[in-house]
Amino acid sequence: MREAKSFCRTCIAQCGLVLTIDEERIVSVRADRDHPVSNGYACFKGLQAPDTHYGPGRLLHSLKKMPDGSFQTIPVEQAFDEIAEKLSTIRATNGAEAIGLFRGTGLFHNSTGLGIQAGFLGALGTPSLFTTLSIDQSAKGIAACRMGSWQAGRDNLEDSDVVLVVGSNPLISHSAAGFLVSDPIKRLKKELARGLKLIVIDPRKSELANFATIHLQPYPGEDAAIAAGLLRIILTEGWHDQAFCESHVSGLDALREAVMPFTPERVAAQAGISAADLRATAELFALQSRRGGVNTGTGPNMAPRSNLSEHLIQCIEVVCGRFKRPGDRVTNADPLGIQQDYFAEVVPPFAPWDLSPPSRIRGVGNLFGEKLTGTLAEEILTPGPGQIRAMIVDGANIANSVPGKADIVAALKSLELLVVIDPGLTPTAQLADYVIAPKLQFERDDLPLTLGINLHMDSWVQYTPAIVPPPAGSEVVDDWYIFWSIAKRMGLALNYGETLLDMETPPTTNALLAIGMQHAALSFDELVERPGHIAVDPVPPRIVQPARSGNNARLRVNPEGVLDELSDVAREMALGEMPAFDFRLQSRRMRDVNGSIGMQAPSIRHRNPRNPLHMHPIDMARLGLEPATPVEVVSADGRIRAVVQPDDSLRERVVSMSHNWGSLEEDPEDWTMVGSSTNALISPTNNYEALNAMPRMSAIPVNVARLAAN
Numbered sequence: 080m081r082e083a084k085s086f087c088r089t090c091i092a093q094c095g096l097v098l099t100i101d102e103e104r105i106v107s108v109r110a111d112r113d114h115p116v117s118n119g120y121a122c123f124k125g126l127q128a129p130d131t132h133y134g135p136g137r138l139l140h141s142l143k144k145m146p147d148g149s150f151q152t153i154p155v156e157q158a159f160d161e162i163a164e165k166l167s168t169i170r171a172t173n174g175a176e177a178i179g180l181f182r183g184t185g186l187f188h189n190s191t192g193l194g195i196q197a198g199f200l201g202a203l204g205t206p207s208l209f210t211t212l213s214i215d216q217s218a219k220g221i222a223a224c225r226m227g228s229w230q231a232g233r234d235n236l237e238d239s240d241v242v243l244v245v246g247s248n249p250l251i252s253h254s255a256a257g258f259l260v261s262d263p264i265k266r267l268k269k270e271l272a273r274g275l276k277l278i279v280i281d282p283r284k285s286e287l288a289n290f291a292t293i294h295l296q297p298y299p300g301e302d303a304a305i306a307a308g309l310l311r312i313i314l315t316e317g318w319h320d321q322a323f324c325e326s327h328v329s330g331l332d333a334l335r336e337a338v339m340p341f342t343p344e345r346v347a348a349q350a351g352i353s354a355a356d357l358r359a360t361a362e363l364f365a366l367q368s369r370r371g372g373v374n375t376g377t378g379p380n381m382a383p384r385s386n387l388s389e390h391l392i393q394c395i396e397v398v399c400g401r402f403k404r405p406g407d408r409v410t411n412a413d414p415l416g417i418q419q420d421y422f423a424e425v426v427p428p429f430a431p432w433d434l435s436p437p438s439r440i441r442g443v444g445n446l447f448g449e450k451l452t453g454t455l456a457e458e459i460l461t462p463g464p465g466q467i468r469a470m471i472v473d474g475a476n477i478a479n480s481v482p483g484k485a486d487i488v489a490a491l492k493s494l495e496l497l498v499v500i501d502p503g504l505t506p507t508a509q510l511a512d513y514v515i516a517p518k519l520q521f522e523r524d525d526l527p528l529t530l531g532i533n534l535h536m537d538s539w540v541q542y543t544p545a546i547v548p549p550p551a552g553s554e555v556v557d558d559w560y561i562f563w564s565i566a567k568r569m570g571l572a573l574n575y576g577e578t579l580l581d582m583e584t585p586p587t588t589n590a591l592l593a594i595g596m597q598h599a600a601l602s603f604d605e606l607v608e609r610p611g612h613i614a615v616d617p618v619p620p621r622i623v624q625p626a627r628s629g630n631n632a633r634l635r636v637n638p639e640g641v642l643d644e645l646s647d648v649a650r651e652m653a654l655g656e657m658p659a660f661d662f663r664l665q666s667r668r669m670r671d672v673n674g675s676i677g678m679q680a681p682s683i684r685h686r687n688p689r690n691p692l693h694m695h696p697i698d699m700a701r702l703g704l705e706p707a708t709p710v711e712v713v714s715a716d717g718r719i720r721a722v723v724q725p726d727d728s729l730r731e732r733v734v735s736m737s738h739n740w741g742s743l744e745e746d747p748e749d750w751t752m753v754g755s756s757t758n759a760l761i762s763p764t765n766n767y768e769a770l771n772a773m774p775r776m777s778a779i780p781v782n783v784a785r786l787a788a789n
């Protein structure tokens with residue numbers, strides 16, 4: 080028996096873990112009490128490595144689909160030969176654009192897998208990259224581009240008097256970048272004990288809302304109206320930071336005018352909250368607090384009008400000037416990213432979506448170098464130049480995770496080639512021509528995820544070597560090796576970052592990690608030398624400098640068209656709702672799975688056999704439903720079956736269900752044990768945002784009825 084330290088790569092918290100190993104197999108996992116950041120914290124998901132690595136759900140060999148539809152094991156190098164040949168043919172016939180790549184959550188926490196893909200796409204010459212970004216929180220990036228952003232970032236949590244959290248639940252998601260990530264409860268309690276005030280806007284009394292000083296519990300989908308209402312109170316009372324606005328903001332008068340229809344009473348009636356609570360929220364945030372900003376999550380970013388909501392919520396922070404000022408410390412700079420200095424100045428607005436010609440699909444643009452996942456099924460199914468004929472899907476379960484389930488499944492079935500890199504035979508993998516079995520996290524040398532933003536609350540980095548070899552008799556490979564091997568066979572030369580790779584002899588994973596750290600605060604070798612391979616504050620906290628001379632950029636609170644959209648909201652509000660549906664279905668995350676990750680592990684499925692439909696007990700009584708009653712959930716775009724579960728953290732008339740569950744064809748025998756895909760209720764074409772084609776994925780109007788016995 081031996082012990083080894085590593086860190087979890089299931090979500091962005093990346094908690095430190097101690098693994099106990101017997102004969103090169105992980106037998107147990109516990110949280111690392113000595114870890115300087117996660118501090119002895121780990122969640123249930125992170126402790127399931129023995130089950131994910133050695134459980135029956137894991138693929139130990141790659142598979143090939145046979146003409147009769149069954150899968151057969153294939154030696155991985157032979158799979159690469161066949162895939163490379165097919166890709167070469169498709170590229171020659173249809174052009175490189177016909178080859179697409181989808182990158183999902185299962186790949187983000189794999190430095191070298193992530194790092195190799197840009198070079199692969201570049202060498203192929205295809206722009207057809209899709210990721211989860213455009214079905215997640217891309218509204219944040221859009222708001223920052225349209226408005227401009229504050230180069231030094233928002234106030235540190237430990238310096239804040241208040242934090243306003245809109246539709247994020249980091250006590251479950253560990254995912255509120257820069258706010259609460261790992262060890263969230265202890266860190267939150269520490270701040271609350273010091274006097275932090277927490278405001279939560281969430282239609283559910285979420286785990287986080289239990290700690291709130293004020294919890295606004297509106298109907299889902301009302302964030303634009305609520306934010307406009309808060310801005311109206313703040314601006315008419317003069318509670319904003321006038322000096323900051325004079326120096327750094329443009330368009331304030333237009334914003335003030337646009338929010339005028341959003342009186343507290345009208346907003347309260349629309350959102351189902353009290354006008355007094357709305358006022359108290361504005362007062363606590365803007366008048367009674369000096370420092371502290373806002374943090375948004377998937378809630379407002381998935382609800383309708385997500386880009387507008389995100390813009391208005393960010394405006395609250397902007398008009399109150401809740402940003403780091405000269406002399407403040409940046410304590411969470413990403414040591415892996417390009418090292419930079421921080422200035423109390425505005426990064427000017429820009430429109431990256433104008434850099435590329437409009438897509439042949441719905442004329443939408445692309446976003447930060449990616450095509451939009453809301454258009455993926457159409458990109459595959461619509462004939463014409465540029466039609467996608469082959470997809471490589473790495474670490475994603477897109478048959479279940481992409482809105483519009485019937486269309487995405489039909490699209491995947493129509494491809495000439497579908498390659499899925501996944502450790503499990505997920506619904507997506509079941510559709511593949513080839514499933515490549517990858518190494519799992521503790522079999523990989525790795526570094527934490529870096530996205531060029533300050534994801535964490537601290538500045539730290541850790542290297543983990545591979546802790547165990549893959550299971551005896553298996554043939555599993557690193558994700559990067561798959562791309563390198565296919566590229567080699569296609570005669571492509573790959574860049575990793577700025578370094579051209581040797582295409583004869585494969586690099587080692589550590590060599591790739593070292594290249595990836597070329598711009599980091601310390602070198603790979605220096606990191607490996609550190610005790611425990613961990614560097615905390617590898618660069619001392621940076622001090623924010625005054626604005627550079629000549630930088631007169633301003634935060635634009637009235638970007639073109641945005642306030643017109645707000646007028647539409649005001650008009651709709653005046654018309655009142657004409658409900659054809661009894662409920663709004665809101666999104667939520669489940670504690671024990673991360674998207675589909677974990678669904679293959681027996682220990683996790685024992686606790687979570689399905690994704691239930693959560694409903695308030697009063698609504699259940701009204702509909703005559705008992706706990707565990709099978710029901711049908713019907714939206715304008717689809718219907719699914721679900722098992723109802725009482726949940727008094729919801730408000731009445733709001734139901735909630737988590738995503739990425741379900742089987743490919745809903746099996747009537749065992750559907751209650753596989754759950755259902757809420758993406759069958761969502762249409763990516765009926766209700767979507769202009770710039771990012773973001774579908775409406777929360778606040779979906781639905782009806783619920785007892786499932787008729789068949």
Ligand SMILES: Nc1nc2c(c(=O)[nH]1)N[C@H]1C(S)=C(S)[C@@H](COP(=O)(O)OP(=O)(O)OC[C@H]3O[C@@H](n4cnc5c(=O)[nH]c(N)nc54)[C@H](O)[C@@H]3O)O[C@H]1N2
Binds near residue numbers: 502505518667677776
């Ligand atoms: N209706 C609805 N749809 C949603 C959402 C929602 O809230 N509502 N949320 C959206 C969001 S925010 C996101 S990010 C997406 C996520 O959607 P996806 O990116 O598709 O993520 P998952 O469903 O988690 O699938 C991850 C896959 O990675 C595999 N995997 C696990 N470990 C590894 C590994 O080590 N290597 C490789 N190669 N694969 C691995 C898992 O088996 C799993 O199949 O879903 C989106 N879809």
Ligand SMILES: Nc1nc2c(c(=O)[nH]1)N[C@H]1C(S)=C(S)[C@@H](COP(=O)(O)OP(=O)(O)OC[C@H]3O[C@@H](n4cnc5c(=O)[nH]c(N)nc54)[C@H](O)[C@@H]3O)O[C@H]1N2
Binds near residue numbers: 375
């Ligand atoms: N355990 C676990 N952790 C995860 C994941 C997981 O699946 N499971 N997924 C990971 C991924 S891919 C992501 S993107 C992050 C997401 O991280 P978060 O954004 O923090 O996700 P949630 O925990 O779902 O919190 C969203 C909150 O929004 C609320 N909400 C829903 N609709 C609305 C609305 O219209 N308005 C408002 N104001 N609130 C609303 C929900 O009640 C919920 O409490 O989590 C990551 N971490």
Ligand code: SF4
Binds near residue numbers: 093122261
């Ligand atoms: S919070 Fe995330 S990183 Fe930490 S143990 Fe859980 S899944 Fe792993």
Ligand SMILES: [Mo]
Binds near residue numbers: 211215
């Ligand atoms: Mo996500």
